[in-house]
Amino acid sequence: MDLRSTLLVIGGSACSFKLLNTVLRFLPTPEPAHLKAWKWRNISTSVAHSSLTGAWAVLCLYLQPQMVEDLISSHSLLSHSLVAVSTGYFIHDFLDMxxxxxFKQSWxxxxxxxxxxxxxxLAVTSRRYVGFAVVSLLVEINSVFLHVRQLLLLSGRRNSWLNVGTFLVFRVCTLGWMTRWLAVHREHIPRYVLMMGTAGLSVVSTMNTVLFYRLLRADILINTHQNN
Structure with missing residues (x-):
């Protein structure tokens, strides 16, 4: 895709997720979640994005396994479209929040x-590091379970151990592999891209550490203490 087509896909994606969020307003909402209707719609939209992009990322890597060996320049129309669509979602979700x-709740x-x-x-406009972005979207597989957990909590239920397992596999392992790849290939990456990637991984890894602690504390440690 050229730049114009890429921007159209990003804009179309943002509008599509906004439309989905609006449609959810007219669908039934569990009674316990009525007081948090906006949050229910926001998380439900996030489930749709995570389900779509997580499966899409696996498909991209399955159809083009050589992309893992060259995360800088190797990509396909399918993988480039994936990153563009996901970019549109994050723009929508940023604006929605x-x-x-x-700001105190969403910063x-x-x-x-x-x-x-x-x-x-950067990846979709330069057509470089698309593979790196695709690998990062494997994290969305765990996000499906995290978002479903939030919906269950709003409905008065929970699904703890499955969250922890997928968190370790699709978040910790994926981000660890990405950090190692960035360190190994640092001499082949422009300094500004390296700084952006390092800063991004640092922020996301720190947030995931905090998230994992909260997840363990809320779903595992407290439940274990109560059962004892």
Missing amino acids: ALNQS ELLLHHSVVISCFG
Whole structure:
């Protein structure tokens, strides 16, 4: 895709996720979640994005396994479109949170989204590091379970151990592999890209460490203590 087509895909994606969010307003919402209707719609939209992009990333790597060996320049129309669509979602979600939630409640995710939009934007406009962005989207497989957990909590239920397992496999392992790849290939990457990638991974890894602690504390440690 040329730059104009790429921007159209990003804009179309953002509008599509906004449309989905609007449609959810007219669908049934569990009674316990009525007081947090906006959050229910936001998380439900996030589930759709995570399900789509997580499966799409696996498909891209399955159809083009050589992309793992060259995360800088190797990509396909399918993988490039994936990163563009995901960029559109993060733009939509950034705006959705900024307009509907206080900064105190959303600053962590706004920071995360800013980092992702910057890195993905560089990848889709330059057509370089698309493979790196695709690998990072494997994290969305765990995000499906994290978002479903939030929906279950809003409904008064939870799914703890599955979250922890997928968190370790698709977040910790993926981000660890990406950090190692960046360190090994640092001599082949422009300094500004290396700095952007390092800063992005540092922010995301720190946020994931905090998230993992919260997940363990809320779903495992407290439950174990209560059962004892």
